[in-house]
Amino acid sequence: MSILEIKGVSKRFGGLKALDDVNISVAENAVHAIIGPNGAGKSTLLNCLVGKLIPDTGSVTFQGQSLLGIKPHQINQMGVSRVFQTPEIFGDLSVWENVLIPLFARRDGAFRMHAFETIANEADICDKAEQMLIDVNMQDKMHMHAASLSRGDKRRLEMAMCLSQEPKLLLLDEPTAGMARADTNNTIDLLKEIQASRNITMAIIEHDMHVVFSLAERVTVMAQGTPLVEDTPDNIKGHPKVQEAYLGGH
Amino acid sequence: MLGLGKKDIALFMIVALLTLLAPFILNPFPEGSELAQFNAGYPDLMQRFVIFGIFAIGFNILFGLTGYLSFGHAAFLGVGSYAAIWMMKLLTMNVIPAIIMAVIVAGLFSVLVGYISLRRSGIYFAILTLAFAQMSYALAYSVLTPITGGETGLQPKVSDPRLFDGALAEGATPQANLFGLDMGASYEMAVGNWLFTFNAGYYVAAAVMLASFYVAIRIFRSPFGIMLRAVKSNQQRMNYTGLNSKPYTLAAFVISGMYAGLAGGLMVAMDTQVGPERMFWTASGEVVLMTILGGAGTLIGPVLGAGMIKYMENIVSKINSDILHTWFAFLPDGLEDVLVAMVYPFVGKGWHLTLGIVFMLVVIFLPGGLVEGGQRIMNLFRRKKRAGDDSTPAPKSHPAE
């Protein structure tokens, strides 16, 4: 069964066709990778899923519900979290507070006037936040300003923030870019483990084939705004169209 | 204790102690001495310290936490003042209904202004709030004269209905009071050459200020406070995390509007008159200066900023050329005149010049305001103490301290 259904989605920026009749169906509990050369429209596609952009044509449905015209915070509350290509974190806040916020958002909804509660009294949320930081191996950095983290750490923090919400669908835009090899491997392990234990569907954009082949069950190859092929990782490896897109695309 | 952390309790206790002992602390110089003019321990000024402290504490909840710079908060102060004076005219000279109504009316008005202004951010938001405030100011002067008294403003009159108060004694004027305690009542204590004044109004205002300060600490440390700082830090991330930043910002706006109304109500409680000039844009600008000068986003900064600006406004502005001449009298005549001529533009009516320079210096060298200055000095001492052991850089302190 598919949890996310993208049908006939197109998006133009002026004269540029960033997305051209994209059809992708992501199966529930699967890890679905989207690969393709720079400028293929991968991030634009994610933008159309989370309410940042509205496609010119086509439909996007999540669990049978249309996502078009729905505000970003509402889409998140439906169970869709996104890790951005350039880390989007709360730079002025501590790492600890960064993980608290998504947990409060998940428990309390889009707005709550909890002006007279103290964080120390929220044992549940504090425990979860702590566990999440341990999971991404950042517990020793919890008091640091998020802005002062390395690029790789910022990504891991953002991932922790999204994972802590236990989304149904997690969208990852190049989650390991800028990470050291060891951190990349840790991230793969973390995603595998969480995916297995919590039944999270993942759509992952990635240039690092090692990551793609370690995680994904399905791979869609995009070029110039259109999906070229969709198949299992093994079949994708030797596919002539893929070679062509990657080599011909540059 | 009381839902505060250890550090916050310490901070609160210090502020409480300083506030209670202010009549002593602000009057360090003996009466009649040359330095007595620097004494700030007289009721009128002490009341201003705490009232503008409240105004700035509230403003900081909006500006310091969410980063939304309102340039029209004096409107809420003014509206609060008008609401308060009407309570005194219609119901009673007891300050409680006046203060409560000031908060309510300012809160309602800020819902309206906030709802509209918060459709934009950054400079457009600032302009919208400024426009609202100037509009209120102009209306108070003109069309709304029947409720605002126009240019002359409003004050309680003997002929006002005052439903809850009995008739005044012959020839008596209505006095603001707290269940009979006259806000103007003062107890004077002479110790040697020193004279200390304990004013009822000041202590009422101070108690309200401490309560407001306590509420502000709670807000800063609450999940709600974190959300407000998240608004300032990254609204995009906030929205993609499932949070609607709009109601958070509006709530902060309304809370700060209510603080402004509270300050406006207290002003009336201390000095029972209102005029529209209270809402002029310079008054809105002043609270911005106070907050930035003291340290936006810090707990105690706005209070320090308010104190500093009110001190300069009231004390530095009093220094005239005669006083300067007596200060520099020990110098040879020519030199004395030169020095007086050099210093004169910065004091008396020129106190704004001094304020401007201080403000520029703080913004350029201490972007975190006076609080950052204090922290740097503390760090210097700490580093000296630790001299010898490998000087690890002082840990970056909590942003909202």
Ligand SMILES: Nc1ncnc2c1ncn2[C@@H]1O[C@H](COP(=O)(O)OP(=O)(O)OP(=O)(O)O)[C@@H](O)[C@H]1O
């Ligand atoms: N907001 C926008 N306005 C105008 N053009 C845009 C916008 N967003 C993306 N584009 C253009 O659309 C095309 C697709 O961009 P997109 O970011 O989706 O590519 P991508 O596949 O994510 O590439 P990369 O691997 O480099 O991240 C690019 O040519 C890009 O310049």
Ligand SMILES: [Mg+2]
């Ligand atoms: Mg991209």
